[in-house]
Amino acid sequence: IVLTQSPGTxxxxxxxxxxxxxxxxxGVTSGYVAWYQQKPGQAPRLLMFDVSxxxxxxxxxxxxxGSGTDFALTISRLEPEDFAVYFCQQYGASPWTFGxxxxxxxx
Amino acid sequence: xxxxxxxxxxxxxxxxxxxxSCVASGFTFDDYMMHxxxxxxxxxxEWVAGISWNSGVTGYVDSVRGRFTISRDSAKNSLFxxxxxxxxxxxxxxxxxxxxIAARHPFDSWGQGTLVTxxx
Numbered sequence: 001i002v003l004t005q006s007p008g009t010x011x012x013x014x015x016x017x018x019x020x021x022x023x024x025x026x027g028v029t030s031g032y033v034a035w036y037q038q039k040p041g042q043a044p045r046l047l048m049f050d051v052s053x054x055x056x057x058x059x060x061x062x063x064x065x066g067s068g069t070d071f072a073l074t075i076s077r078l079e080p081e082d083f084a085v086y087f088c089q090q091y092g093a094s095p096w097t098f099g100x101x102x103x104x105x106x107x
Numbered sequence: 108x109x110x111x112x113x114x115x116x117x118x119x120x121x122x123x124x125x126x127x128s129c130v131a132s133g134f135t136f137d138d139y140m141m142h143x144x145x146x147x148x149x150x151x152x153e154w155v156a157g158i159s160w161n162s163g164v165t166g167y168v169d170s171v172r173g174r175f176t177i178s179r180d181s182a183k184n185s186l187f188x189x190x191x192x193x194x195x196x197x198x199x200x201x202x203x204x205x206x207x208i209a210a211r212h213p214f215d216s217w218g219q220g221t222l223v224t225x226x227x
Contacts, residue, residue, distance in 0.1 A: 027213035032200040036152075043202055043217035044152065055215065087152055093210055094166045096142075 005099035022088035029092030109133040116221030129186040129203030140206035145199035
């Protein structure tokens with residue numbers, strides 16, 4: 001399953017809303033979609049799983065949505081620590097695959 | 108606290124071999140599926156291989172199948188990746204990551220990675 005994320009880069013200011021898209025080449029089994037955040041020089045960190053369940057420690061300004069082939073991660077109000085790269089992943093069918101990432105940068 | 112510590116990355120010539128290790132702590136290693144994920148410089152994430160809790164099931168991305176072998180040792184709480192016939196396309200930071208009790212589970216903990224460079 002190929003995951004395509006858009007946009008490649010999102011330039012926003014702190015306090016603004018961010019919406020990241022992840023489109024799958026075929027339906028993702030039972031909504032097994034996760035989102036990861038990666039900051040420079042760090043390993044990825046699990047943010048969301050099962051489309052809309054927040055991982056431990058994920059602030060409630062993060063929310064996930066979608067079904068079938070279209071999924072989204074929304075950050076309601078960007079905080080300075082949210083500027084990073086975000087990857088979606090499907091884990092419903094092997095090989096597990098990731099999107100190419102969306103960079104959220106400070107405008 | 109879950110900790111995953113990778114080692115074994117190095118500079119190797121094309122056609123060479125390397126064995127990566129990952130020592131796990133802070134959870135019951137025997138209960139969980141484990142994975143290797145790689146990230147090429149400045150690029151995205153690619154799942155490389157996974158292994159079930161009892162080593163009964165393994166899986167690989169097509170580009171490494173037949174060249175890489177994933178394994179685990181419960182006595183040492185360790186995960187391994189034997190990499191043979193390496194090519195420059197295998198150059199990447201290799202992460203060890205923890206899956207779930209079931210196969211369909213996200214990767215909820217990651218190590219800091221070990222760098223593999225394949226170059227002459």
